[in-house]
Amino acid sequence: MEERKKLIEEQEKKIRERMGRVKHKIAVISGKGGVGKSTVTVNLAMAFALKGYSVGILDADIHGPTIPKMLGLKGRKLQVSESNDIIPVSGPMNIKVISMDFLLQNDEDPVVWRGPLKMAALRQLLAEVEWGELDYLLIDLPPGTGDEPLSIAQLLPEMDGVVVVTIPSEVSESVVKKSVKFAELLRMRVLGIIENMSYLLCPKCGERIEVFNSGAGRKIAESFGIPLLGQIPLDPKVSREADSGVPFIIDFNSAASKAFGEIVSKIEKALN
Ligand SMILES: Nc1ncnc2c1ncn2[C@@H]1O[C@H](COP(=O)(O)OP(=O)(O)OP(=O)(O)O)[C@@H](O)[C@H]1O
Numbered sequence: 334m335e336e337r338k339k340l341i342e343e344q345e346k347k348i349r350e351r352m353g354r355v356k357h358k359i360a361v362i363s364g365k366g367g368v369g370k371s372t373v374t375v376n377l378a379m380a381f382a383l384k385g386y387s388v389g390i391l392d393a394d395i396h397g398p399t400i401p402k403m404l405g406l407k408g409r410k411l412q413v414s415e416s417n418d419i420i421p422v423s424g425p426m427n428i429k430v431i432s433m434d435f436l437l438q439n440d441e442d443p444v445v446w447r448g449p450l451k452m453a454a455l456r457q458l459l460a461e462v463e464w465g466e467l468d469y470l471l472i473d474l475p476p477g478t479g480d481e482p483l484s485i486a487q488l489l490p491e492m493d494g495v496v497v498v499t500i501p502s503e504v505s506e507s508v509v510k511k512s513v514k515f516a517e518l519l520r521m522r523v524l525g526i527i528e529n530m531s532y533l534l535c536p537k538c539g540e541r542i543e544v545f546n547s548g549a550g551r552k553i554a555e556s557f558g559i560p561l562l563g564q565i566p567l568d569p570k571v572s573r574e575a576d577s578g579v580p581f582i583i584d585f586n587s588a589a590s591k592a593f594g595e596i597v598s599k600i601e602k603a604l605n
Pocket residue numbers: 363365366367368369370371372373394397399474475476529530565566567568569570571572573575576
């Protein structure tokens with residue numbers, strides 16, 4: 334028992350040292366699955382990298398890691414340096430990525446870990462990964478208020494905060510409230526809300542079509558007194574490109590790409 338306690342203390346010390354070289358740490362959360370957290374994470378990462386920042390992504394979705402696929406990094410493996418540090422996989426724009434996916438032998442292998450084991454795995458990973466100097470570390474989390482967000486909040490005490498991703502519908506509204514409250518409970522600052530799949534732009538005439546009950550993001554933001562960071566349109570290109578490993582932000586003229594540029598500017602301002 335003593336030994337285990339010592340190991341944990343050592344790992345936590347290492348984490349503090351390593352994280353001391355990461356300027357900003359932001360987690361991307363949502364109450365519900367499938368609202369676009371991972372899509373938002375990779376595109377935010379790209380938007381920061383395009384501004385010249387050094388960026389890392391921690392894919393903390395242990396059961397359903399999707400970041401490697403979205404960045405065209407499927408099948409890559411983590412390397413270990415001579416000094417026994419774990420080296421992140423380097424993606425587009427030099428974005429450094431750590432994901433459970435790089436450790437799995439087989440795509441179909443389910444990860445059957447319980448809470449304490451997940452915490453231990455994340456702790457060890459964070460203790461051993463050599464990110465180097467980073468301006469921004471983005472953390473993609475699984476949906477809801479489970480073990481991973483809790484672990485991350487405990488392991489990275491100096492987080493800048495979370496961004497909450499939502500889609501504009503009533504059900505989504507109540508789950509977003511839950512995740513905002515969850516963040517507050519963990520004493521994490523909510524940097525703002527991103528409303529994804531906010532509207533559809535008609536590809537023929539450019540008209541803005543509100544597919545869902547729009548404005549939910551704004552309503553929640555107002556009721557909690559937190560900023561609405563941006564509204565990202567539903568764009569078929571987004572999912573097509575995510576599937577092929579090219580973040581859509583690369584298409585500079587798209588409304589989605591512009592929305593991400595604005596979100597990043599707002600985050601920069603909030604943190605400086
Ligand atoms: N703005 C958008 N326009 C079109 N498709 C989108 C948009 N945002 C996300 N998608 C698509 O919706 C699906 C779900 O997105 P994503 O995987 O990012 O969600 P998630 O919240 O990370 O899901 P999970 O909860 O499973 O981790 C993906 O196929 C993605 O390509």
